[in-house]
Amino acid sequence: MTTSARKSTRVEKTGITKKGPSSTGADSGRARAGASPASRPRSKKGGTTGGSGLSKERIISAAIEQIDRNGLMGFSLRDVARSLGVYPSAVYWHVATRDDLLASVVEATMADVAPEPGKLSWQDWLRELFSRCREVIRRHPNVAQLLGGHLVANASLSPGMIDRILSVLVAAGFKNDQIVDMYNVVIATMVGFSTLEFASMPTDDPAGWAAQLQEKVSSIRALEFPTLARYLPAMANRSFIVRWQNGTDAAMDSSFRAYVETAIAGMERALARA
Amino acid sequence: MTTSARKSTRVEKTGITKKGPSSTGADSGRARAGASPASRPRSKKGGTTGGSGLSKERIISAAIEQIDRNGLMGFSLRDVARSLGVYPSAVYWHVATRDDLLASVVEATMADVAPEPGKLSWQDWLRELFSRCREVIRRHPNVAQLLGGHLVANASLSPGMIDRILSVLVAAGFKNDQIVDMYNVVIATMVGFSTLEFASMPTDDPAGWAAQLQEKVSSIRALEFPTLARYLPAMANRSFIVRWQNGTDAAMDSSFRAYVETAIAGMERALARA
């Protein structure tokens, strides 16, 4: 069991016609009814904010717990509701949809990835950004598979992070016509390696699966794939595809470093060309 | 609706006790019962192989069609079965599980990404590899989100591809202690950018969602995020996070090129250091 996805309701029609909560759906303006808690000012009255009432925050952290424990496959709104002792429908007052909740999970885990700018060289700043992102993914490996899908184009990510990346690039000396491309390079580099490194293994029976893959690996015909056969001992469980544990159990530190240094060296080269 | 995932059966117990099909589950050896079609020699008898019978191939291509049309969210085994005019349980004779089918989908789409080695410089060979992979993802964008989870450690990927990558790296002149790291860099680079570029947008209502994000973008406070505000016109819909279409409708060609060239330049640098 790895990535994959499901849904019951085939297509959500429009999303406009609905009555109360979750304005997220359709209209351009978000200041529509003012009713939806999804967009209301949070904890404005103070008081017992930590009380027994539900809240989006509480739901999000319950969701993160669920995902950390059961994986993305085992994740369900109903489980979250159960763990909070409420009816599934109660969750829907605070969350527009299952996917909305997952987007919030990504947002919550990725907050504060971007270091403060100014104190480090642009190279070191990027190194720090990349390792922080990797740390987040290491701590919540099952969220990794969400990153690709949600971080791409999303309200989730704080404009602050974008602003910081851009200003670091500008300070580094990249020309105006390079900035956007380099920004995209940074984002892709930030998540590219680690999402693979910590992607969850595709089974509920790790032991059997590991054995199966090891056997498959050992049955590779050296005559047909000589180079692979030669490097197999060095690669086994230390490289993508040819491994039976993920980054949680078999970290790929040196390759991650190589990936980061490759990217930075490449960027230095792009800088020199301008 | 974007990534996310679901499952009904909480945990699949063991997987061993089962009777017939899909030996994939547990034991290390795969030559157990000989009954499971999942591991049987394909189309050995010849004859009307293209007849009316089911087959894993037929199921896989039906699945790909489904995924291309309805996205990963709308994908279900039952729909696949429906489109083939059979009962859901019939699919289970050929496929161990829903996730097994998805792994096969990845395998099928990613076959033949690796160019033949020998005719190109290692740099051009990698350029070709990366663009081919991007082409596959462009053609099957909804499969993209599967890549991260399935390509990582998987029987899916042919040893041939691994062998070719390795031999290109060796021919390029990388030292023995660099090969594995560089292989990992290549794999991560291969899928890193494009999976983001073509990640599906998180809604069933693209128009409304686009409007919403555009409004959100235009409401960014220039005082708080000056650099972002400055580059916003250049970035809008052309960069990660700040966009409302994915690579299908708004390709990111120049950034992809920058990403590839950055990686290659970085690898040249690593080569020079040795």
Place this chain on the structure above:
DNA sequence: ACCTGAACACCGTTCAAGT
């Protein structure tokens, strides 16, 4: 404003039974 309770239309997977 926020939640209960029940319902609807789906799932993946299993298992006997047919042919």
Place this chain on the structure above:
DNA sequence: ACCTGAACACCGTTCAAGT
């Protein structure tokens, strides 16, 4: 060997109704 048919234990989401 391969498929039908029915069942099981789940889903996400909606909607009235309570408080």
